[in-house]
Amino acid sequence: MPRVRLTDRFVAAAKSDGAQVDFFDEQVPGLFLRVSASRRAWGLVFSRPGERTRARTTFGSFPSMSLSAARGRAIELKSGLDEGRDASVAVREIKSGLLEGELTVKRLAELFLADRRQRGRRTVDEMERCLARDVTPVIGSVAISKVRRLDLSRCTDRVKGRGAGTHANRVAALLRSMLGWGVDQGLLEVDPSHRWKPPSEVGPPRERAFSADEIKRFWHGLETGKVSRWTAELLRFTLVMGCRQGEAAGMVRAELDMERKLWRLPASRSKNGRPHDLPLPELAIDVLKPVLSAHELPAVFPGPRGLPMANTAISRAVQRSQEAIGLEKWTAHDLRRTCATHMAELGVSAFDIGLVLNHASTTKSTVTTATYIKHDYLKEKTAALDLWSERLSAILAELDAAEIVPMSKARRRYGLRKAAA
Missing domain, CATH: 1.10.150 (DNA polymerase; domain 1)
Structure with a gap:
């Protein structure tokens, strides 16, 4: 291991005859120039605090890092080690070219x-x-x-x-x-992602909505599918309510008013940042009651540790159950689309469906709906969900001639008035 007084001229002219050679600097102990057939790299030999063994690392190459810069970085690293700094952290920082305290x-x-x-x-x-x-x-x-x-x-x-x-x-x-x-926040001067193109082409939006026969296979197939009891009931509840799987998974008992048959989704858990009250139809009550009576945990659909289920756990459960249920590839979000599609077939208006789904395009699309109208639309949402609940119950009971109630009849049934044009 030759020791020389490194100079800019020496470093620029240093060559190797094929074997790797380390030239150690006389001015900064431990600093060396590693010369090989392909590159000239800077390195440092150091000892960890409290240990006699020595280690070495490389942290840059010439000419991208000059001799003076390499000496400065070596001195910074050695001084940090003398002060008891963790050597492995210091090595990682010096390899990435970090300055002291620089943001990673x-x-x-x-x-x-x-x-x-x-x-x-x-x-x-x-x-x-x-x-x-x-x-x-x-x-x-x-x-x-x-x-x-x-x-x-x-x-x-x-x-x-x-x-x-x-x-x-x-x-x-x-x-x-x-x-x-x-x-x-002022932590960056320039955003490196500016005009960075998406890495993958976006595919067409999914259009999957279950037919009546697929709904029956899904509902009853959950019994034999590779999903837990709570996951199965959560997926059924998602189909009945048309809610997002994450909203159902995060539900806690405090959000449910079983006397008023109401689910109060707080703004903190709502995608559009607004509280969302959803009436609970009879079929949703039938799903919830045995779940609530089976445990006393705050989370309605608990995961393995008693906490609300994670979206990733639900997605994995759905993937595991595909073959057992026997349906063409489907996702939990298809249940929300199925609910909306069948509501439309029942004659529910697109506006009322948007209210049930809590879409920002309905609740926040105009100044009128976002600011001036303070009506909660509970009657409209109740009528829509009750219609869907009745239709879904008939499908599950295999009543092929299940009644499809027009919205005009539903308004009379539930005492609703037709909205003014």
């Missing part, structure tokens, strides 16, 4: 998630899982000021390599959201 992608993700959690975003747990699995292992140690679009593409390409094109798009959207938030 991992740290930005932590700050971003803390802000979202403070704001009560209901998807923060899914964001955390996504960042921990698909972003942090790839570019977590990179200084945020040095992130390029190529680094972002490394994350999404890794996901696409698993055959998960749709999830790759979600990772891209999450990265854009996080980096945009960093700019807004």
Whole structure:
């Protein structure tokens, strides 16, 4: 291991005859230039605090890192080790070219998630899982000021390599959201995701809605499907109410008013950020009662630890049950589409269906609906859900001639007046 006084001229002219050679610097102990046939890399030999054994690492190459820059980084690392700093952390930072205290992608993700959690975003747990699995292992140690679009593409390409094109798009959207938030907070000067194209083409929206025969096979097939009791009842409840699976999964007893037959979804768990009151038809009550009487946990549909089920657990259960139930490939969200489609067949207006589904396009699309109309539309939602509940009960009872009640008749049945044109 030759020891020389490294100079810019020496480093630029250093060559290898094929074997790898380390030239140690006389000025900064431990710093060395590793010369091979393909590159000239900077490295450092150091000892961990309290240990006699020595370790070494490389942290950059010439000419992208000059001799003076390499000496400075070596001195920073050695001084940190002398002060008792964890050597493995220091090595990771020096490999990524970080300055002392510089913000990394991992740290930005932590700050971003803390802000979202403070704001009560209901998807923060899914964001955390996504960042921990698909972003942090790839570019977590990179200084945020040095992130390029190529680094972002490394994350999404890794996901696409698993055959998960749709999830790759979600990772891209999450990265854009996080980096945009960093700019807004003054943590970034430039957003590297600006004009970054989605990693995968977006496929056509799903159009799957169950027929009456498929509804029967789904409902009764859950008994033999590879799903837990609570997951089966949750999926049935989703079909009856037309709600989002995450909203049903996160339901707690405090949200239910069984005397008034009402489910009060708080704004913190609603996708459009508005509280949503849904009347419970008889079939929904029939699903809920045995569930509520079977346990005393706060979560209506508890997971393995007694907490509300996670969306990922529901999705996995649906995938496991596909073959046992015997339906063409389906998702939990198809149940929501099925509810809406059959309501429309029963004569329920698109506006009333939008109210039941709590779509922003209905409740917040205009100044009139978003600001001026304060009516809760409970009667309209009750009529729509009761019609669907009756129709669904008839389908499950295999009454092929189940009554399809026109909306005009339903209004008379439930004492509703026709809305003014």
